[in-house]
Amino acid sequence: MKKGDLIKVVKLSKGKNEIKLDRIYPILDFRNENHSKVLYMIDGEVMKEHITYANELIIEAYKQEELSLYLGEGYVVIEDKELTDKFISYDKWSGGDGIYSFNLEDAKDGFDQEKNKKTLFVFGDTFVGTSDKKTNKRYQPHLMPNNSIGVMENGKIQFRVNFQKDGRVAGFYKMDPTFDDSGTVVTNLTYYDRKVKNVGFLSGYDPEHLEIVFDLYQPRYVSHMAFYNYFSEEAEYLNKRGLKAFKILGSMDNEDYTLIKGVILDKASKINDVQDVELNAKFRYYKLVVPTSRGIGNHNDETFSEGLYGLNLVKFYDHNQQYRDIHATSTSVLLKDPEHSWIWLQDGAIIKDHLYFLPMVINSDPSQPEGLQFRVVGVALFKTPIKDHMIQPEKATMKMAPLLVDTEHSQFLMGGAILPNTKQAGAKHPDGYIYIYGYKTTMGFRELVVARVIEENFEFFDDWRYFNGETWVPSIMDAKPILPHVSCEMSVSQLLSGQFKDKYIAVFTYDTNTPHVAFAIGDTPYGPFSDPQKIYHTPEQGIFKSTTYTYNAKAHPHLSSSTEILVSYNTNTYNFDHNMSNNLIYRPRFIKLVDTTKS
Secondary structure: OOOOOOOEEEEEEEEEEEEEEEEEEEEOOOOOOOOEEEEEEOOOOEEEOOEEEEEEEEEEOOOOOOEEEOOOEEEEEEEEEEHOOOOOOEEEEEEOOOOOEEOOOOOOOOOOOOOOOOEEEEEEEEEEEEOOOOOOOOOEEEEEOEEEEEEEEOOOEEEEEEOOOOEEEEOOOOHHHHHEHHHHHHHHHOOOOOOOOOOOEEEOOOOOEEEEEEEEEEEEEEEEEEEEEEEOOOHHHHHHEOOOOOEEEEOOOOOOOOOEEEEEEEOOOOOOOOOEEEEEEEEEEEEEEEEOOOOOOEEEEEEOOOOOOEEEEEEEOOEEEEEEEOOOEOOOOOEEEEEOOOOEOOOOOEEEEEEEEEEEEEEEEEOOOOOOOOOEEEEEEEEEEEEEEEOOHHHHHEEEEEEEEOOOOOOOEEEEEEEEEOOOOOOOOOOEEEEEEEEEEEEOEEEEEEEEEEEHHHHHHOOOOOOOOOOOOOOEEEEEEOEEEEOOOEEEEEEOOOOOOEEEEEEHHHHHHHHEEEEEEEOOOOOEEEOOOEEEEHHHOOOOOOEEEEEEEEHHHHOOOEEEEEEEEEEEOHHHHHHHHOHHHOEEEEEEEEEOOOO
16 A cells, blocks of 8 residues: 555544544545544544544544545555464474564575575474364473474475474573572672572582682773672671682683782671772683681681681672673582573574574563463573574573663663674664664563674673663663663664665564554664554454463564565463464464555
8 A cells, every 4th residue: 555545435424423444544634624623543542643643533523524534654554464374383383472583594684685585583482282273272292392493495484393302392492501500509699680689609518629710701801899798687697608818810711810819808797798809900710719718718716617608799890880791600519409491582683603692581480370470580692603594503502691680660671672783784884783672661661772782792791882862881770761662572673765764663562462563763773763653453362352462573674675564473372271272373473564655
């Protein structure tokens, strides 16, 4: 459809007229002296005065007349049933969500490319099993690995599930056990944003030797370290587990170490006792060497001599900037158990010959309602080699990413959308940055925030900078929201033609779990953006009215043109029995946002 096409002819009577349209349209202004009042509405919500998008109209007319409604400038949605139906499968892979797409052929990430490029689809939670083609019923056993993939070539999709040698089904991506420990593990010292507070680190009893190594991943200048010594709320005398005397050494290669200084810490008297130690050194690795003699390496004495050595937290600073991208290891630990975390893939980027993902780390939470029994505990980075135009997930490496941060009132989480503005990605005006989007959540309300980093440093999070509304700053907590009402997964892409040529379109589900797909237009990758505009009402809620929902819409630019934008959204139900009774629910749907200024 294009601007000027007839939408509908209506006969107005004198007085109030309520008009329903079959979808949301941008409507060419028709107001004249015959109408005292016109309201543009979407699903009962009155639009702002300057908005002419609507699927409902209320017109107060002075007299009877025949009125023709014509299409105005903007976008109108058409359903892509052909592509949607390609995601119906009855054997093995039988549905998934969390869909993202990547161009495996040449890594170009933008609109208006040649068609039929080899495309990787990744999915979050996935159903695997057999379903009945007549009734759509899923048969048991039906399995649910946490991720799967699909590969589309020449319009055909091959779904792939990670079958183990013994026949079990697993995700292609899963937590490295190195980063999946709970207890008094040393990683507690640098997991600054974990939900579990006041756990800290404890060595084993009377270790033969005790060393703690902090890997900052890059050589980093450290002006000072902040030590929070071991503190227990159970009994004051347990604080004698805290470290007393030790040495700090530095190294570039974790082999040849240089002594920086000796340190003596006081025993902690409260949880937030902090002791700053000046370093003024630049190394990649910083090591604490603790003498394992009671009363020397720790504060044990004749009244309490236990043989444990503990710390609560260690922070590294370059003056006002706190480093957060740190991995700690130790030679001794008292308690270590697997956390049994899993991951949900978020967006990714192809950089050189690797695909990078920033998945959320998830734990179960039975206290939540059915269908929502999980909690997000962190973000990770997966780096996957690409060979012969295909990823090699079995060779992926992982590290934790300090991209989930809780403040007193809000939470910041990064990775839901990524825009590579690079030559490799085919950007029109490449600046060499990868733009990474996330959201600030306050009382359930999500607002878009953005970071950027040069592509060479993508995996080094202390080199990321966050947009604070004016400039780029080191702290995620200083990021200023640039767009309200966004969803957890979404997209931001540059338009190369059409009415918004050279601007940036954000596509998302309005407020995450609603029936509304929305978009906004930005002048740059970091805004300013227009107000969110609802453009489509998803119909799937009619499958099971009480439990079915849609969420996390996003564009797939390398499969789209700038004037006909391919968009997916997820469909699910809170009720497991409903999912088992109908395998058509849990899968992506596809629509196209068509620019009405182009034929």
